[in-house]
Amino acid sequence: MEPVAIVGIDCRFPGAPDTGAYWDLLMRGADGVGEVPRQRWDAKEFHSEAGEEGHTNTTEGGFIADPDAFDNEFFTVSPREAAAMDPQQRLLLQSAWRAVEDAGTAPRSLAGTRTGVYVGIMGNEWAQLHLTDYANVTAQMGSGNGYCMTANRISYHLDLKGPSLAVDTACSSSLVAAHLAVNALLSEECDTALVGGVNVALTPALSIFYTQAGLSAPDGRCKPFSAEANGIGRGEGVGVVVLRRLRDALADGQRVYAVIRGIAVNQDGRSNGLTAPNRWAQQDVLGAAYRRAGVEPSDVVFTEAHGTGTGLGDMMEVKALGHHHAGRGKPMALGSVKGNLGHTEGAAGIAGLIKVALSLHHRTVPASRFAAKESRQLKLRDHGLRLLKAPLRLPAGPTVAGLSSFGMGGTNAHAVLESAPGRAARPEPADDATPGGIGAAVFTLTAPNADALRRNLLAQADAAAARRVPLGPLARASNRVKAGHRHRFATAAGDTGELVARLRESAADPELLARLSGRPAGRPRTAFLFTGQGAQYPRMTAALYEQSALYRHFLDEADTALLPHTERSVRDLVLGGDEAVHSTRWTQPALFAVGYALGRTLTELGVHPGMLLGHSVGEFAAAVLARALPLDGAARLVAARGALMQQLPAGGGMVSVRAARADLAPRIEREPLVGVAAVNGPASTVLSGDLEALERIGAEIAEAGLTTRRLQVSHAFHSPLMRPVLARFAKIATEVGGGVPEIPLYSTVRGRVLDGEAMDAAYWVEHIGATVLFGDAAAALLADGPTHLVEIGPQPVLSGMVRRLDQPADSTAPAHVLPVRGPESGGRALADALAELYRGGVEPDWDAAYAPEERVAHPLPPYAFSTEHRYWARNPVRGPGTVAAPPHAPATAGHRAEESAPESAPASVLTLDRPGGPADPVADAVLGAVRLVGGYTDAAIGPHDRLYEDLGFDSVMIMELKNRLESRLAGIGTLTVQDLLPRLSSVGDLVAFLRELGATVPGPANFGDIGEDRALREEERTA
Template sequence: MSYGDDARERVSQLSPKRLALLALELQDRLNTIELAAHEPIAIVGMACRLPGGLDRPEAFWRLLRDGGDAITEVPKERWDVDAYYDPDLTSPLTMNTRWGSFIHGVDGFDPEFFGISYREACAMDPQQRLLLEVSWEALERAGMSTAQIAGTDAGVFIGCASVDYYSLMRNPPTRGGSGVAMSIMANRLSYFFDLRGPSMTIDTACSSSLVAANLACQALRNGTIRMALVGGVNLILSPVTTISASQAGMMAPDGRCKTFDERANGYVRSEGCGVVVLKRLSDAVADRDHILAVIRGLAVNQDGRTGVITAPNGLAQQAVVRKALKDAGLDPAALTYIEAHGTGTALGDSIEVEALGKVFAARPGGPACALGSVKTNLGHTEAAAGVTGLIKLVLALQHREIPPVVHLQKQNPHIRLDDTPFYIPTSVSPWPSGAVPRAAGLSSFGVGGTNAHVIIEEAPPQPDVPREDRDGKRECLLPLSATNESSLRALARSYADHLVERPETSIADLCQVAGGGRAHFQHRLVLPVATVDDAIVPLCQFSEGGEAQGIKRGTVSAGRRPKMAFLFTGQGSQYAGMGRAFYEQQPVFREAIERCAEALRPHLPVPLSSIMFPAPGESPPIDETACTQPALFALGYALAELWKSWGVVPDVVMGHSVGEYTAACVAGVFSLEEGLSLIATRGRLMQELTRPGAMALVAADVERVERAIGDRKERVGIAAINGPNSVVVSGLPDDVGLVLRDLEDDYVFTTPLKVSQAFHSPLMSPVLEPFRQAAMRVQFEAPRIPMLSNLSGQAFGPGVIPDAAYWVEHIRAPVRFSEQVNTLASQGCDVFVELGPHDTLVKMARRCLSEAAGRGILPLTSLAPDGDVDRRFLEAIGELYVRGAQIDWRGMDPEQRCRRIPLPTYPFSRRRCWLEDHEMRPFPREELET
């Protein structure tokens, strides 16, 4: 029996009810597949480099809105136009135009930024270099750092059709050729950004970048990738193509694309580079991306066999537009603007408008539809034409305005707009009224017959948190970084200028994007800011080389980051209300405390919140040992979770007495629930002790204190060694008093401590056995993070487990804090972070070290009884950042209230990277003739 027969046999045995359910399930799956196949694609970032100094979309929009153009004579650095120009086309091997649209400074590049040697950069096609820069800017404008996308399945789809730089080489590479190979245009981006999805360069001539967008959207819709970089690039470095096009009668002698005009007589060549960042709309919404516009539908087709391979085919153009509309699920009446291919040839323009008229004729009484072409502003950017038009459409939708068609004096008589919804705008105008959301079409036709059309729609309404809810009255931390000092100053200046231009900017949005949406380099600064004015003056001062109030700076060695130790404070540091501000403002901290409270519910006489955060007028039992120890554990654990949510992860952990329990939990020695149960049992047993105890701090070395204790070792012990001359004694009150009297007689400074029990002393003996029984029920593990022992002052060895016996001995033995600190220093720890109510441990730690060693330590605290906790944490994060720590800035916005707003992009430090004269192939006429 065949597989098919077997399947039919099994289906025939199903009940009618089961068959009906199966049919519904299959239909649901088919519907899901169909929806995914047509899911809208969100444009979440875009950047461009266009002629006329248009190095960002905002500048491009100003040119479009003002009806300007960027056409100039061919620059001397491209070629000597006089050597090739001849208005008489009967003259062979000449061009009939002196004009073009050129990007200034394409020889400049920042090779060090991209990890490329100067020699390799000179051998690279500058189109690759341009794509690297513009892609970086597109990702920054999307609020995505390279760390977020590295190693992902993101795809790269690039349109490119020219290899002029290769043709300039006197000695082209005979092996490899990664600097000039067409395929490397896309691969270079995947390599640099470490992207693992499909990576391809597409050459369909003028439609290349729009075909690239089509392929990217297909990959997104079928789930192959989750994000895509799509773009196109075109540089005109050699006169050869212009000569060829001139000889074919394709170039406009006056260097203007006169689209739709009766004077249309050819196009003008233009340079350009544009890149957009794409995601599925559902993913973009889930990721809270700033959605610029939406691609609703796409289509690509081919002319097939026409009279001449380069001749346009009106029927194919109609078909591709209809197919794109069908993919979008839209009627022609939904579109109120068409960005035409519109090269400015009399025949091509009329064929295109006629084809559009056939598609849009079936909307009688519908809204008007504008026709435009960006080629009237820039000329024809060839392989980058599609993405250039796409960026123009996104900008027009965002501003809800239609920019004018330039150089239109009298309409081409072969273009008939009667009985069509079309009109040609000659001045800037509001977007035509009609269907909402606003939608537009974009055409791009390749000279070989590959046609593409895309339907673009304005971004859907996006939920927004009111600015006052995002900013509140809290300060935020603005981090900036660059690969060198001059770029950092330039970046500071661009941020200051940006804020001057946009004083309405939300500080929370600003700091969140600058931190979480940017890569971070060796030269760094941070600035606490609460208002826009707080940022402008210091940034300006810094950019000009002066002293800047509030700015903290640092330079990090490559690959270097601080080695951090978490120090958990012990008993005696507690106070009512400790951590209240974090509990009210930080969800991560609050969730950790609530988890601890739930685990402690069976072990405490009152809820944990009543102990830690009493209401006004209440007298909480915070100083009762049975409550103190669990409360300190919970506080330390919640602070650790908060620090970790910001990317501050310990390399080593240690604690002082009770604090070692929290350190052990963070290191993975036991679970949170088991640790809380153990510490609650410990605190309860100690509080139940009936013998009173006393403790005191002694400013003497261990040997001197031991001599003073003498034969009282059964009643007095050393509880802690906190420094070379800082020892804590603990025991019966009368005996402790006698020890202190002996020491004071020798002029030793002593200070009694306010305690109810004699911790870490012989008086703890009655609790050891019941505590042992409780500890035996806990599952202990070896620390997963290096952990220092109170008992030895050293780290636990590999595989060594602090078991029940260890924690029993821990109750009675002294805390060797001084030795722990010296161990940290010997291991290269240069940041000590105290996780507790005070700055007790970091102060003691500095005193344990030599003056030289102490100067190299950065002490950071989490809380203080009367301190500004927000400012304290900002200062700590800032200190860590400028020392090279990898901060998770997204953790600063745990409730995702901030928006991904566009901010200034990185100021590359460009220098000339170009072939030397002796490496370049000359183009005299006699060589062209051969």
């Protein structure tokens, strides 16, 4: 059989709220057994030491804490629907999410994939309690109950397209579910499989059954293979594992806990009783699993047994194992997690599977609880078996283990597992791969709301502080796993200590959290602005070159392209601090190299511009990114341009004037050797030309009270003095050519976006002497609605110019992002820019931000769900001889089961910002109907909430909402779903639609009479 990898785990068992606590409990040899919580049933009322009919002989068992807590807002489930859901569904939803995260995958990234869900489940007591209370059965009760829904819920909320089914083979259910999942993976019916098991004990029914059948331990504890064994103790819990074909897991660099080598299922048929264990069937399923795994029994170092602690069951299992292991050398270690948890019934198989996987992963098998007093009657040594009285340290190399799970009805399952392969579980980077690394790390986290963000920031900070963790793999894991929600947090850090401090500060400081988080409303539109001449300085971007392998790669690439035309390394000149960088011959290729390298670094990081603009010489790098020029062609052009201009005689200059171009035109017309070099804004003009002529114009301007500033330049760029170089440059430009930009490029020659126009030889020749129409080009770009302006250059110049331009009245000002802020900028500034872009909605290619050695799987704490909202039955089950109404009324969000409902709820609904102002009866009626249908409290909803995405409405709830609106509002007639659906984007949109129909609220004689008002109050109180 092709091996299948366990790549993700999450669980919650008695005394163990998560996977780490579960392993700790096992290693301590502790148990999670205690008294039956009053929340379930009054154990004393049902207890009888003699085990009388209708009673149990124990008041104890293994119960998980807070099974009523459910973060319904996270899954966009309305309170009313959450209250109707079987707690087993709620537990599985949260556990599945956490298991996928543990697999190093963002759960939302599985949407639309062939991911299967297989759930083992044995009991459905919630349905027994609620569906028999016929007067209170609602539409939500149907989807809230039923075995199938435990799996289907997961598939629905994660949008999974693979098989989705629940399995009930009694105690073997979840291992049989794993068997089906493995086969589906091997037949390529799915590529990833989530396997879960769950059990929540809500009534004493099975405890009574175990007592009456003589199977119940009086102290509520299973004591597998022990001389003290005296029956079953009930337990509960939930566990989910993520399975993938081993080859796929290794190819994707996932951590592998363990490998399933073989798995088999059989039935004992007509044996010595429907519920009695059968030795022969058990030994057959063991043999089948060994054969499928290709192992000999002697290869198996330890086995996690079914081991319930009943005399007959333990004896049959020992004999079945002995058939394969007796006389084969060293006795095989044997244990059963039921000694720690009790018998978790439908979750028993998954509890054992997780224990074996963790044991192989940690290279240690925990000691068997109750092993100190081994049962002599079982003669374990004679059967080649031994109980572990101390943890077993596993030797290096492959280790094989077994796992059994047997169903009460005779369906048996056995799995053979092996330790994960020793080779590195990640692909080697390709030989020609661009080296990654930006010199700092960006930690990211997403959540549905700000409170969830704070809660999870603290959870991540605590985990990172608790152990030494390399920052690169940790941050990369956050980028890959903690994604998919609306609220995005991102921060750059240089080391783990700094990250921990920043996470804690952000969680404590609302203003800092607001700065470091964003909630993008739509798809971002990013523009790159390439800085022109004047921004250069010695050693520009030197720190970034030293710290970022990615930037280093692209600057080297640009230098290689320039070298045949410059005869000296531009890179070395720049990084060496040579003042020659201010010489035109070197300035232009140096700025081109920096612009190209920085632009390509960002695109390699997944920041793909939708708009490009370059100021003067900045247009060359922009043209390369727009694929209008090849790199070598642009390098040749810009090197020739700089060299030719350097050869021009001195005597030219440039002057910046705080005036409009039109105001300067009369003066310029009188001076043939002066031109307008640039128009950077409505009142920002640069003149260029002969120095004497500029002085004459300057004197006139000064008399008019206008501000001027002499620019430090070697030549009069973009002026008539450039004409002598045009012929020679045109010859080179003709040889290079040029094409139409593939990305919208806002030309500073044309002052607008190029519309199918080639950036050919004629364009680049005109470019030399033409006025730089930056203000016009930037205004045209702003009118097209960019969300982010990223300045590409050695220091910010263009951002200030853009801010002085008029922003279109109907648009939001774009964010200005600066990957390089000046001489000291290095990897940290680039990381800050990437973080800002991510907060704004950009989806970076995160792997490029990290060096190859950092691209390894790293575990992060799973999502910390809110425990604020509680959903449970109000009335506990009572003892024999009493009559109690079924506990149909669930606790509302924020209230525990023991708390009583409020005496009444306010008749009027929300006092939030309603459409139409504070006195708006139509809005009140609509908001009230929405609140009642969803079971929301007064403060939970407002007009901007979206019915589907925020409030969890579905088709059933929409129908109920339609009926309520028809009963509450006059003037709307009979609504049709077809008319309603297009207007359900938000509550406010629905209110506006109903107003268009002429909706009014009936007077007191109808809607507001005492009877109706009372009915609504009662409905609100119980919903």
